[in-house]
Amino acid sequence: MELQKPRGTRDFLPEEMIKRRYIENKLRKVATHWGYGEIKTPTFEHIELFTLKSGEGILGEIYNFKDKGDREIALRPELTAPVVRMYVEELQRSPKPLKFFYFDNCFRYERPQKGRFREFFQFGVEIIGSARPESDAEVIALAVEMLKSAGVSGDLHVGNLGIVRALLKDIGPEHQGKIMRLVDKKDDLGLEKFLDEINAPDDMRGKLFRLIGLHGENAVHEARELVGDIDAISQFKALLDLLDVYGLEYQVDLGIARGLDYYTGMVFEIYCEGLGAQNQVCGGGSYRLAALFGGEDTPSTGYGIGFDRIMEICEVNPQQPKRIVVVSFEDTRKEAIIIANKLREHVSTYIDVMGRKFKDQISYANTIGASHVVIVGKNELDAGKVALKDMKTGEQVLVTVEEAVERVKS
Incomplete structure (x- = not known):
């Protein structure tokens, strides 16, 4: 019997590992120079950590099992939830903000395809304790700088879910979540059908489609005309001004939804060519998860870099060790x-x-x-x-x- 590696996993030989460690160390160096400290969380957690955040629907996407104590355990499908759990469990009384970075493997049971694996690697960053535009701007600038250090440049798209949620304030939270997921998938037909099902007001429906279609320089001005001069607009404008100070090139894109209920304000994604349909290499935003895990309500901002996708497109030829x-x-x-x-x-x-x-x-x-x-x-x-x-x-x-x-x- 010839044994093979499980589907969706990979072996990395020495030559490939030299390249991966080279890029990993580039990212680590940038994060360290920006004042972030490295953390590590367990490879497996109690399954509730992920179902609380993402709902029971995630069960079909994760590797879960019962241990010998009959406890439901899951291999981590992502790293944000474990980091917030760690914060709630051990660091709530620490001076704010807390700035962390991490690099680890994650596991998802999904159909393997180009750029997607069942075991994959993620480099991530979190700031915990600040809800200000300065925090959001630093996180975005750090993500761009990390990719730059790896020799990768991409198209940065920045949005704000607070603006979209303001338009949906009269719709129930469960319906809001479904709308956000449809927006995230760019499924306009599905969105129209769902809005019909819940009898959404025509005025709100028209504004929603206009809002999520806004891009470019006038997007903030047009959004203000649709939803009024709300705090989310002011916060977003302050963020964009800071991104200009950082000298970043970006595109305002109010159609970014990230598809997850816990994002509250700023969201961003970075796309690169050469990856086919799976061209997003980085994504994140501001969120509030601590209260969901039994802690005090705490603002946070973070992102994850798809390390395997970076390795597909970065042109790196590190010097072989003598x-x-x-x-x-x-x-x-x-x-x-x-x-x-x-x-x-x-x-x-x-x-x-x-x-x-x-x-x-x-x-x-x-x-x-x-x-x-x-x-x-x-x-x-x-x-x-x-x-x-x-x-x-x-x-x-x-x-x-x-x-x-x-x-x-x-």
């Missing part, structure tokens, strides 16, 4: 191990563990692209030295181990 091979003989293997350990303090070092003959050890060094080989022979050891061979030029010199380190490092 590696050397210590070559020995039957009577010098123990001394070679000691020398290899010294070299490993400075450079990636291989030593034969297959009992190969001298010629085959040299051949292996060629195969793995070693820059040098360090030959540990009896005569060299008697002289207190090793033979250092440059695999590119073929030049071979007799040097001390310390001299070998300096030559290899240069």
Whole structure:
């Protein structure tokens, strides 16, 4: 029986992992420089954490099981809910704002396709404790800067759900949620049908379709004409002014809904070419989840970057780590191990563990692209030295181990 990896999962070989770690570290560096601290939450949580946030409908999309204590457990399908749970459980009395970033794997049971996997990786950021436009603007600017550090530029679309919700204030919360999900899917026909079902007023219906179709420079002015001079408009205008200060290029798009009930105000998405239909690489917004999880009502803003999608489109060719091979003989293997350990303090070092003959050890060094080989022979050891061979030029010199380190490092 030949065992294979489960559908929707991947193996990452060393060459691919070099690229992934390179980009991951780029993102980490930006987040750290902006004053965010790294956190990590459990791979699995109680299933209620996700059904409370997203409803029972999410059960068909997640990996869930009963543990030996008969508790319903789920592999995390996303990371925002675990972060807010952690905040409520451990950090509510901490000085605000709290600024976090995280990088981890998530799991969703869905049909695998280009850019979508059942195990996928997400890099995310959260600010907890601020409802001001400055917080929203910083989060958006940070997302753009992170993508830029990975060599990725995309189209930034910014909206505000507070404006849309103001128009729907006379409709029940359960209907609002359905409307937002239809708006998020750009399903105009489905939206029209649902508005018919709930007997939505014609005036509200007309304004809704005009509002979610607003894009570009005059969108805020036109939105104000549709819903009046409400606080959400003022907040949104203040946010856009700050995005201009950050020097960001963006498009106002009041048709962004994110499809989740817990978003309350600003929402944004970033799209990139080269990914087919699944072209969104980053999305987020302002939300309130803490009260739902038993904490005090707390404003938060965050986003998630689809790391796998970034890896599909970023053109990265990080420098391969320099590696050397210590070559020995039957009577010098123990001394070679000691020398290899010294070299490993400075450079990636291989030593034969297959009992190969001298010629085959040299051949292996060629195969793995070693820059040098360090030959540990009896005569060299008697002289207190090793033979250092440059695999590119073929030049071979007799040097001390310390001299070998300096030559290899240069």
